[in-house]
Amino acid sequence: MDFNIYEIGEESVGMLKEIAIRTFDETFASTNSRENMEDYNARCFNETVLRKELKDPESWWYFIEKDGKLAGYLKVNVGNAQTELQEVDGFEVERIYVLKEFYGTGVGKALMEHAIKLGREKQKSYLWLGVHEENYRALRFYEKFGLWEFDDHIFMMGKQPQRDVLMKMEL
Numbered sequence: 001m002d003f004n005i006y007e008i009g010e011e012s013v014g015m016l017k018e019i020a021i022r023t024f025d026e027t028f029a030s031t032n033s034r035e036n037m038e039d040y041n042a043r044c045f046n047e048t049v050l051r052k053e054l055k056d057p058e059s060w061w062y063f064i065e066k067d068g069k070l071a072g073y074l075k076v077n078v079g080n081a082q083t084e085l086q087e088v089d090g091f092e093v094e095r096i097y098v099l100k101e102f103y104g105t106g107v108g109k110a111l112m113e114h115a116i117k118l119g120r121e122k123q124k125s126y127l128w129l130g131v132h133e134e135n136y137r138a139l140r141f142y143e144k145f146g147l148w149e150f151d152d153h154i155f156m157m158g159k160q161p162q163r164d165v166l167m168k169m170e171l
Contacts, residue, residue: 003110008061008073010054013047016061019073020045023097028157031134036158056081059094060118064111071107072098076115078122084153084166085128091119091171093129112145119171128168130155142167 008016021041029037043049053059058081062074075095077083082092093115098107119127130153131138147167155164 002067003107004065004068005062005074005110005114008054008063010051012063013050013054015063015070016050016054016073017045017047019063019070019099020050020095020097023072023099026100027097027135028132032157032160036160039158058082062111062114064098064107064114066102066105066107070099071102071105072096072111074111074115076118078124083130089125091115091122091124091127093127096129108141112141116145116169116171124171126168126170128166130164130166133163133165139165139167145169 024041024045025037053075054061056077058079059075059077063070064072064074073095074093077092077094078090079088080086082090083094085092093112096108096111096115098111116127127147128150129142129147131142132155133139133152147169149165150168151166153164153166154161156162
């Protein structure tokens with residue numbers, strides 16, 4: 001497999017916005033209202049928000065290309081940048097998204113392996129993430145890496161509360 005994983009800089013905010021909206025829509029549009037999807041995309045994937053998040057020294061963003069084509073992205077956090085927990089020894093995978101056309105090609109596996117490697121390099125004791133309880137494909141994917149459910153939280157998708165499963169693994 002020919003993968004290229006590289007850190008995203010502020011100069012790539014337009015590409016990041018485009019792939020973030022596209023992968024989020026591909027993942028969740030079939031189970032959410034268009035209104036809630038548009039609200040989420042407008043709040044979370046506008047260039048102002050993305051630029052601010054790209055500058056956070058406790059977050060790292062990566063693109064992955066397969067055979068020279070942009071295929072997905074990854075966002076990881078430590079410290080106060082973590083969306084929950086914010087424990088000093090925790091390493092959060094906040095976003096790991098792959099374009100649908102690259103499902104089953106090893107892109108997601110390469111991103112997850114990269115996240116695990118980063119967590120170990122940063123000497124964190126565990127990796128954690130949240131995943132929608134009905135995203136069965138993702139749940140199975142994370143279980144293959146040895147993550148287990150340890151809690152849950154409510155994720156607001158526009159005006160609709162949804163349950164996310166919180167999963168973790170020791171590093």
